[in-house]
Amino acid sequence: MAPKIGVLALQGAVAEHERALRSSGAEVRKVRRPAELDDLDGLVVPGGESTAMARLAAPVQLMPAIRRRLDEGMAVFGTCAGLILAADTVSDAEALVGFDRIGGLGVVVRRNAYGSQLHSFEDDLEVTGLDSPLPAVFIRAPVIEDVTSPRVEVLAEAGGRPVAVRQGRILAASFHPELTPDFRLHKLFTELSAQ
Numbered sequence: 001m002a003p004k005i006g007v008l009a010l011q012g013a014v015a016e017h018e019r020a021l022r023s024s025g026a027e028v029r030k031v032r033r034p035a036e037l038d039d040l041d042g043l044v045v046p047g048g049e050s051t052a053m054a055r056l057a058a059p060v061q062l063m064p065a066i067r068r069r070l071d072e073g074m075a076v077f078g079t080c081a082g083l084i085l086a087a088d089t090v091s092d093a094e095a096l097v098g099f100d101r102i103g104g105l106g107v108v109v110r111r112n113a114y115g116s117q118l119h120s121f122e123d124d125l126e127v128t129g130l131d132s133p134l135p136a137v138f139i140r141a142p143v144i145e146d147v148t149s150p151r152v153e154v155l156a157e158a159g160g161r162p163v164a165v166r167q168g169r170i171l172a173a174s175f176h177p178e179l180t181p182d183f184r185l186h187k188l189f190t191e192l193s194a195q
């Protein structure tokens, strides 16, 4: 049976993820409230603006609900802003203070840390588990400054920094895998969700 995968649809790149997941064989739905998480095998937390998503999620307590479902075995794929929401620690968290995030991924991230000249850039990444380089688009991407859990596996690096990681049922990338026509990371996540 096709795994059921949600896309957090508060803000950000939602339709592109839906398309990538559908073409990977998943049954896909948008998620805006906790009850919509109930029977999901996986959830994509898209790129966009982490502060806006955390604020929009607060009135219905969606972030703690996602964390509960993660603890129950739902897989989570955080991309860019979604990585910021999944990280255990955000080193420049001022704009997020007072707002729940998901957490659970043992990394330290810094928002917008690739610097103004490198606001947005593209790279071809060697990714563990993929047999040829993956094109990756970085847009005001967070930097993974540190890995704090031995359970975190670094799947890809750019410029000597991790840019794709996995810890158990959490997959995360600092780039936007939905913006290139190569959907192999979505396929990997669809397979992880089905396990």
Ligand SMILES: NC(=O)CC[C@H](N)C(=O)O
Pocket (backbone or CB within 6 Å): 046, 047, 048, 049, 050, 051, 079, 080, 081, 082, 084, 111, 112, 139, 140, 141, 142
């Ligand atoms: N493309 C993105 O998701 C950018 C992330 C954004 N800079 C943030 O802090 O949330």
